[in-house]
Amino acid sequence: MSPAKSPSEPDGTSHLPPVSVFLTVRDEERHLTAAIERVLGQDYAGELEVVLAVGPSHDRTLEIAHELAGRDARVRVIDNPTGRTPDGLNLAVAAARHDVLVRVDGHSELEPDYVRRAVDALLETGAANVGGRMVPLGTTSFEDAVARAMSSPLGIGSAAFHTGGEPGPAPTVYLGVFRRDxxxxxxxxxxxxxxxxxxxxxxxxxxxxxxxxxxxxxGVTYRPRGDVRALARQFFRTGQWRRQVIKRHPQTAGLRYLAPPAAVAGIALGTAVAAVGATAGPRWLLVGLSAPVGYAAAVVAGCAVVGRDLPPAARRRLPGVVATMHLAWGSGFLRGLPRAGAPAVAPGTTASASAAGATTGVVYPVAANAPRPAPTEGPGPDRHVTED
Structure with a gap:
């Protein structure tokens, strides 16, 4: 079946708007080539460029980026000195030449018709941002378990970009295709x-x-974290930053965000009561154990349903994966950020945009002397946040 004609092609010829695909990466040598090749292999008939902001890396990410740019003139590499994701995204947007901006991730892979279909939806709806679902795909039993947890309300909540839903307005989408204005x-x-x-x-x-x-x-294929430590670190930091979002936008607080920290607090309190109960008497021991045991039983029962069609090895790992996601996220939310954990940079006054002026030869109306903090998210790439 031939692809449907775009609404931007009324006479059958290509009048598609040019697009700029932008991404920022750091320590991403394992997946970068596949991600960029998927972008360059799009069936989009309009002009397409790729702006790749590379942060300080401990592997061959920068070398691979320049190799990709050397093979295809549509790829441009710019520097992201801080290595921080939002800085790199703003730098890439500032360096982009076109008015349709396609956000991708160094850890994700696009379907061949992704850009064409997303641009069609952008033109049809007049939306500011169009996006779809994160489709996690593992290569090991652990990653398969993470992928299932990330696609289920049991693991990560009810956001449509994780679990699916009807087309239409949404609070957020995965990645996104934006109107620059x-x-x-x-x-x-x-x-x-x-x-x-x-x-x-x-x-x-x-x-x-x-x-x-x-x-x-x-849908966009996403490669999950490959071990418990990386998964726990990802969700702990996501919980920390969700707390920051709620501080900035208090009206966004909801029960689904308070459930994981409540579970952590309940389990901690129950464990403390059980420890006291071990000497105070069996009644207190039973009261204390009710929270952690009840939580564990609920997770195991839920995973038995959610993971019933997984291979046995992934099915065995699923309860531990779900508990890691819940408890790491909740602990991060309760812990919050250290006082110096992030610069207080307001929207529209980004530090990176002034640096982009030096990169592109354009001067942007931003704070020219804004500070450029060192990376704060630890080693490894700061991949896309996986909660709603």
Missing amino acids: ALERVGGYDEHFVRAQDWELNHRLREAGEVVWFVPDL
């Missing part, structure tokens, strides 16, 4: 948010009267 009107990515910057940006777009549009069959 809308993105610039709200000030781009807020560089205060090392994580949760996508959700926070979509919130500001909606607050400004724009529409964020969800397309359920617009």
